Amino acid sequence: MKIDKLLTKRKYMHGLQCPKYLWVTFGSPKLIPEPDIVAGYRINERKLVGELVQQLYPGGIEVPIEDFASHIEQTRAFIKQRKLIFGAGILVDNIYSQIDILKPVDNDLWDIIDIKNATDIKSHYIAEISFQKFCCERAGLKIRKCCIAYINNGYVRQGGLDPHGMFKIEDITANVNIDTENIQKEIEEMVKIIHEKECPKITISQHCKDPDECLLKGHCWEFLPINNVFELTRGGKKSFELFARGICEIKDIPDGFKLTEKQLIQKKCVLTNSVHISKEDIKNFINSLLYPLYYLDFESYMTAIPRFDGTKPYQQIPFQFSIHIVKDKDGEIEHRSFLADGIDDPRKKLVTSLISVLGDKGSVVVYSSFEKTRLRELAEAFPEHKAEIDSIVGRIVDLFAPFQDFQYYNSEQKGSASIKAVLPAITGKGYKDMEISDGQVASISYLNVTFGKVSDEEKAKTRKELEKYCCLDTKGMVWIGEKLKELIAA
C-alpha cells in the first residue's frame, strides 16, 4: 500500500511546531539528519517501557507494523471483533495514527491510552492524543476516554518490576476535548502545506526549541555570523527581540539596550577583540585550592526502567570516575580511574574505590554541581560510607564557578561556561576527534556494551574509548587550572 503524503501523528506534531519543518519532511527530507545513537537509544527505551505498560492490560493483541497494508487491515479486523489492541493503525484518507493501546469499553465505546517515557504530562502530549482521537473518530470509533500512561518517579524497585507501581494512568479527556475543536482546520492547513511546491518562508524563532529542539536547527540557524546575539548568556527572549529588530551581531547592540553585567562583558570582549579576566577573583579561587588536588569526574547513566533494587526510574547510576591527582605546586600528576564491569549495581564498588583514592585531605575539584549531587545520593544509598562521603563533599571546589561568574570570559565560549566550551577556548585543546565526546553518548555506549549483545572486541574497544573520554574531562580540568594560574601570574 503506497500512500502519497501521509500525515502521521509525528508529522502533525512537526506541523504544529513549524510549517517549514513539516514541509521539509516531505519536500526535502535529506535535510533532516539521520538518527544518532541517542535517538536510537530513546526508541529502544520507549519500546521497553511500552511493553511494561502492556502488562497492565492483559489479553491485548499486538498489531505488527512491518507491512503497512496488513497493519491497517488487521487493526480493522480486531476493531470489528472488539479486541484490546496494542499499536492499532488507524488510516483515514491521508491521515494516519498509531494508537499505543486501544481498549474496548462499555457498549461500542473505546478508550485511548498513550504511553509516555516521562515523569509528568507535558502540554504537547494533549495535541498528540487529540490527533489520535480525531483519527479514531473519523474512522467511526466512539471514544469515551483519552488517557496517558507515564512513569511514576516515586516508584522504587524491590525485586521484580511492578508495572502497577511504576506507571500512573491519567485521564486527560477534558483537555483533549478542548484541543480537538480546532484540529480539523489545522489538518486542512497542514495538508495544504505539504502539497505546496515551495518551502514556506519561516524565520527562526523560539519555536525552534519548543517543544523540542528542531532537527533542522543546524540548517536553519547556519546563516548566523560568529558572535551573534543568540550567543548572549541567558539571552532568551532578549536575543529574539534583538534579532527581530534586525540586530544580528553582538557588536551592533545599541548602547541603550538593557544587558546584564555578563552580557555587557560579552559585548566588551567582542568590541575590543579581547579576553575578560578578573585577576583578583581568579587569584582568590586559586588560593582556595588545597594540595593535593583531586580533579574528579563521574560518568553515569539513567534508564526509565530501574535496573537495581532500591533505585527509581531515571535515577543517575554512576559507573565510572576519573581522577587526576596534582600532588603539589610543582605539578607532579597521577591518574586513577574506575570503570564498572558486569551487570550488577556498580555503585558499591565505585564508592569504595573512590574513597580509597581520594584519601582524607586536599581539595576535590569538580566542574559543575553534578558530582556533589551524585555523592550525596551515594551517601544516602550506602549509609555505612556516609561519613567518608560527607567529608569528600566538604572538600569540593567547583572549577565551573570562575567561568559561571565570568571572572574569565573569551568570546570563543559563545556565552557558555560548560567545560566543552571553556576547554578549547582557554587551552586550544578539546574533544574533537574523540569517538565518545559527550556524557550522553558515554552512558549509552556503556549501557550497550554492558547489557547488550556485543562482541568482546567491541566491548574492549568501547571501554577504552570510555576511559579516554572520562580521562580527558579531568585532564582538561587540570589544563584549565594551570591556565588560570598562568593568567594571574602574567
Ligand code: SF4
Ligand atoms: S529550525 Fe526553526 S525555522 Fe527551521 S524548521 Fe525548525 S522550527 Fe522551523
